[in-house]
Amino acid sequence: MSDRYELYLTCPKGLEGLLAEEAAGLGLEDVREHTSAIRGTADMETAYRLCLWSRLGNRVLLVLKRFAMKNADDLYDGVNDVDWADHLLPDGTLAVEFSGHGSGIDNTHFGALKVKDAIVDKLRTPSGERPSVDKLNPDLRVHLRLDRGEAILSLDLSGHSLHQRGYRLQQGAAPLKENLAAAVLIRAGWPRIAAQGGALADPMCGVGTFLVEAAMIAADIAPNLRRERWGFSAWLGHVPAMFRKLKDEALARAEAGLARPPLWIRGYEADPRLIQPARNNIERAGLSDWVKIYQGEVATFEPRPDQNQKGLVICNPPYGERLGDEASLLYLYQNLGERLRQACLNWEAAVFTGAPDLGKRMGIRSHKQYAFWNGALPCKLLLIKVQPDQFVTGERSTREERAQRESEAPAATHAAPVVEAARLSEGGQMFANRLQKNLKQMSKWVRREGITCYRVYDADMPEYALAIDLYHDWVHVQEYAAPRSVDPEKAQARLFDALAAIPQALNIDKSRVVVKRRERQSGTRQYERQSTQGQFTEVQEGGVKLLVNLTDYLDTGLFLDHRPMRMRIQREAAGKRFLNLFCYTATASVHAAKGGARSTTSVDLSKTYLDWARRNLSLNGFSDKNRLEQGDVMAWLSANRDEYDLIFIDPPTFSNSKRMEGVFDVQRDHVQLLDLAIARLAPGGVLYFSNNFRKFELDANLVERYAVEEITAQTLDPDFARNSKIHRAWRIQAR
Incomplete structure (x- = not known):
């Protein structure tokens, strides 16, 4: 084997340029960039150094051979041609990774199998001894990459991916990989800031990845110093004395780095469940003297370094994948912008985000942006100098306004600038x-x-x-x-x-x-649960208290547009027997009880809403003379023989609940529904019917058989006057 090798270093997409700089600094020559990889030439010592010191790479691959291949037989012959006895014992273990396709290889599993067979056949002894496969901890990791008809056969010197430094056994919901975190820190200028003795703070530190990577850079600790097992550990070409020398040098550098006064590196995290895992990670990295973590909200974030030194604020705020995240995320980014302007003047800031639109909402300009990938998600790194001339004060803030404010401000030497809240666009x-x-x-x-x-x-x-x-x-x-x-x-x-x-x-x-x-909405989607916070808020109307839940469902438990109808029921309910069909959370029944109804009966298919109805009734001190019935309204009406003086029906447009027979469709089924309900109406009784299906047409036949009056206009309060199509309502009596 020659003294110089061709090396491939793989990395996350987008880090190629940074990795090329880093690798060149560690001794790699003739460096060229590829997609998610770089290549160059080096001696064995440099290959070891790259394994120990690369903060950005995933794998260090030592190329054994390149050869042209047209089919699977060429692949087998090319691999079999290598003298594998120089690399692996006949009773050793191996793992093969295969990437690429073409030349008759469409399946990476089949390609890997061909490579494995070629190696095993070459090493098989006359007595039948041969290497076996061990995917977890093999003696040799072989990598074959197929690229436009050329096979590149390599040994993987790294073993497990180099981003796995060994300190992070516990992670939060969406952790950044360690090498991506290191890349963000390097792009943000942290090596320069650290060399000047600057501070670092992360207001949303999660399990502390930025903090540990920053401390390792500042203390000159090789990122993979703690790794025990490498891809070359059992390789027959390994030169232990050479690696030991490099590792001893790295240990000495780390010792010297940690002996210096520690830099001020602090993390804050709102979620109390992440504090201990983060502290554990820091301790495993041996950096407890350098890095401290506290529980704290972004809204109160204020870095206070010991010597008043400035530095870097860095963070990776959540991106928001779920329904309804927009508000909380917008306010999070606004809060972050506010805290930077108010508590971090003259610091540098780096915000790594998968939602650049939200980054624009911080009210503070980035002077530079870099594109990154976090897995498959395109991200931006926004670099900010926190200085008053970077603050965005909204499109309405003209030069004249600014000049006027400055002229009116009292003169003072070295006064801190007045910081205004982010102005609206x-x-x-x-x-x-x-x-x-x-x-x-x-x-x-x-x-x-x-x-x-x-x-x-x-x-x-x-x-x-x-x-x-x-x-x-x-x-x-x-x-x-x-x-x-x-x-x-x-x-x-x-x-x-x-x-x-x-x-x-x-x-x-x-x-x-x-x-x-x-x-x-289709079917009963509007009633499906969105969240499970179970938080109820008490509101009032017409002298009754009602419970709403604003977070868990699309609807809140109270249809605001029906307020006039509920008030009408309250006024007319005295001494009456009230029936509420499709009662939902029975808010109309609470109003009827408040108005002095002799009894109320509320029917709904959902146990959840009937439990809510029970809470609404008891909140107002109403007892069990108010019946709650679980059932399919049509079936319940068909079976019921009681009489009612006042009936309210506000059905869904469409319902296909598993607990009812067939499907309810308000346009198709309203005649049958009203006929069944009017059969239960006492002489002189009144039925109120409404629904919010925009295209609804009341069957003309009903107008001939019953006394029907449309009262929609009387059931709209000022807050719904603009939206007259929110519902339609009728007053119906038997002739």
Whole structure:
């Protein structure tokens, strides 16, 4: 074997340029970049050094041979031609990794099998002894890459991927790989900052990967110093004395690095469950003197280094995959921007994000951006110099305004600059103005009626397609799915503008804004559970208290548009026997009981909603003369023989629950439903019927048989006046 080898180093996509620089610095020559890899030439000592010291690579592959191949036989012959006795004992173990396809090899498993057979056949002894396969800890790892008809046969010197440093046994939900974290730190300028004695803080540190990698860079610790087993450990070409010398040098460098005064490196994490795993990782890395972790929210983040030194704030905020994450994530990024402006002046900041649109919402400009990949997810690294001239004060902040503010500010030498909260964009400000106007218009009516929950905005401006409801001191936002003609990026930007405006305009804490997306619903999707927080909020209307749940379902347990109908029922219920069909959470029954109903009966198929109904009734002190019945309404009505003086029916448009016979369709089935219900109506009794199916047409036949009056206009309060199609309602009596 010659003294110089061709080496391939693999890495995550996007790190090739950085890895090429690093490898050249460690002695690799003739370096060239490929996709997710680099290659070059080096001696054995450099190959060992790359294994120990590469912070960015995944594997170090030593090329044994390149050969042309047209088919599987060429593959076998080319591999069999190598003198494998130089590399592996006949009773040794091996693992083969195969990548690429073509030349008659369409299946990597088949390719790997061919390579294995060629090696085993070459080493088989006359007595039949031969190497066996061990995928976990083999003596030799063989790698074959097929590239446009050329086979590149290599030995894997690294063993397990080099990103597995051994300190991180516990990880959070979406951890960054260690070599990606190191790459982000290098791009963010941490080696320079560390050399100058600067500080580092991570306000969302998770299990501490950035912190450990940063401390290892600062203390000059080889990333794989603690690795016991390598891909070359049992390779016959291994030169133990040469590797031992390099490892001893690395140990001496680490000892010297750790003997220096530690830099100020701190992490903060809001989730208490991650604090101990993070501390364990830091301890395993031997860095407990350098790195400290505390529990803390982003909203209160403020780095306070011992010597007042500045440095780097680095973080990888969550990207948001789930429904309704938009609000919490937008406010998280806004909070991060606020804390950078208020607590980190003259620091540098690096925000690694899979949601660059949210990065723009921090109210602070990045002076540089780098593209990265986190697995298959494209990400951006935003580099920021936290200085007043980088603050984005919104599109309305003109030069004149700024000049005026500066002229009015009291003169002071070395005074800290005044930091303003992030201003809204032009669209955000316009939206905030509309919300405040609506709020002002409704305030008198709301106070007069004693209502604490109402709609404050309903797609008033078509480009902001949201319904916004106030529930006491919570805001419930529903985003209507944008029509296909609207550019999704524009729709997302407008949503973010609106979400930024809502807390300011309504003077409500960001943590009390809940966002949901309303797609066109099929079947009973609208009743499906979205979350399991189980958090109920008490609201009031017309002298009754009702429980709403803003987080767990698409609907909240209270249909706000039916408020006038509930109030009407309360006024008319005295002394009456009240029946509430498809009762949902029985809010109309609570109003009937409040109005002095002799009895109430509420029927629904869902046990969940009947339990909720029971809580609503008992919250107002109403006892068990208020019956709750679980059942399919049509079947229940057919079997029931009681009489009622007042009946309310508000059926779903469509229902296909597993617990009912067939499917309920309001257009098709409303005649049968109303006939069954009117059969239960006492002489002189009144039935109220409503539904929210936009295309609903009441059957003409019903108007001939019963006294029918449409009362839709009388059942719309001021907060729904703009949306007259929210429901339709009728008052029906037997002739």
